[in-house]
Amino acid sequence: MEKLFVGACIPAHFRSFTLDSIRQRAINEPEKKAAIDAVEQWITVGYVEDPVTKRYKSGLVLAGDYGRGKTGTMTPAIRHSLEQGKSGLWIEVTDFVGAIQSGYRDGTSLERLEAAQKVDVILLDDLGDKSRDGAETDDRRRIIYQLVNYRHNNGLPMLITTNLNGQQMAAQFGGRTVERIMESCAWVSMGGRNLRRE
Numbered sequence: 001m002e003k004l005f006v007g008a009c010i011p012a013h014f015r016s017f018t019l020d021s022i023r024q025r026a027i028n029e030p031e032k033k034a035a036i037d038a039v040e041q042w043i044t045v046g047y048v049e050d051p052v053t054k055r056y057k058s059g060l061v062l063a064g065d066y067g068r069g070k071t072g073t074m075t076p077a078i079r080h081s082l083e084q085g086k087s088g089l090w091i092e093v094t095d096f097v098g099a100i101q102s103g104y105r106d107g108t109s110l111e112r113l114e115a116a117q118k119v120d121v122i123l124l125d126d127l128g129d130k131s132r133d134g135a136e137t138d139d140r141r142r143i144i145y146q147l148v149n150y151r152h153n154n155g156l157p158m159l160i161t162t163n164l165n166g167q168q169m170a171a172q173f174g175g176r177t178v179e180r181i182m183e184s185c186a187w188v189s190m191g192g193r194n195l196r197r198e
């Protein structure tokens with residue numbers, strides 16, 4: 001399994017986190033419960049009920065401020081998929097976009113983009129940044145759009161963590177991308193304490 005986790009690019013820091021361990025840490029934090037329950041639902045039944053629209057979605061967005069536990073709560077979902085024999089990629093969004101842009105020179109961009117488009121499950125970690133004021137560059141927006149649009153059109157699940165709300169995400173990545181994310185994913189907030197500051 002360790003080999004599979006490395007192959008899917010799951011960072012070492014997050015490999016050992018489980019839903020049980022976050023439940024234990026968040027025992028007095030009702031603000032984290034909906035997020036943990038949503039990941040559990042995704043793992044056990046394969047879809048998540050959106051708290052607002054009550055529709056069932058194949059993907060999940062965990063949104064909230066820094067250090068609330070979004071990435072460590074979401075990672076067990078992709079780990080589960082790998083354990084089930086599915087293919088998966090854990091993608092740090094900034095690194096991914098940077099790698100695609102560097103690939104323009106050595107011709108590896110398309111290959112990298114297609115891998116993320118077609119893999120069974122992706123985790124997009126840290127989509128956007130609230131400390132960034134305004135829009136992404138056109139090229140960065142286009143890369144994210146191509147990824148999201150392909151997966152949306154083909155019904156392939158996306159697991160996303162972000163510290164943006166829907167409006168901020170639309171300002172950063174464009175309405176077309178965010179519309180597709182909203183249609184494919186349940187949007188669940190994760191609040192409570194900053195666990196990094198403990």
Ligand SMILES: Nc1ncnc2c1ncn2[C@@H]1O[C@H](COP(=O)(O)OP(=O)(O)OP(=O)(O)O)[C@@H](O)[C@H]1O
Nearest residue numbers: 017018021022066067068069070071072073195196
């Ligand atoms: N499943 C888990 N089990 C135990 N502890 C966890 C778990 N998930 C997160 N934590 C703890 O909370 C800390 C912050 O978690 P995480 O990195 O997931 O936050 P985040 O909400 O993704 O933050 P950011 O927005 O800055 O990326 C971790 O370093 C870890 O100490």
Ligand SMILES: [Mg+2]
Nearest residue numbers: 070071126161
């Ligand atoms: Mg994170």
